[in-house]
Amino acid sequence: MEQADALQPRVGVIDLRQISSQELLNNKKELLIVHNGQLYHLRETRNGKLILTK
Template sequence: MSRTDNAAATKAKNHTAPSPASDDRRIDSKTLLGEAGRVIIEHDGQRYLLRQTHAGKLILTK
């Protein structure tokens, strides 16, 4: 194994979706994003843009 090839030494990460709790707050994305398909979210003094792509996916950027 070369110094730049560490794939064998790195364990694969299993990505699982978070399990929603029965009491989690839910809001429809159309209600959240509005007609424009985007909303600014303020968190700890920072602004984030949540937007819907043409493919219908959600992207959150700082």
């Protein structure tokens, strides 16, 4: 999949929320997320990729 295609809404998906990683991380390198009582770490790597770990 080309990167430009990743920004296009998928067919059949209605009212899908989109947020930039910069806004989500708030200029930090790591974010803690609580999901169903479990703690997850969303981290930006040195190469600018995102990693979600439990």
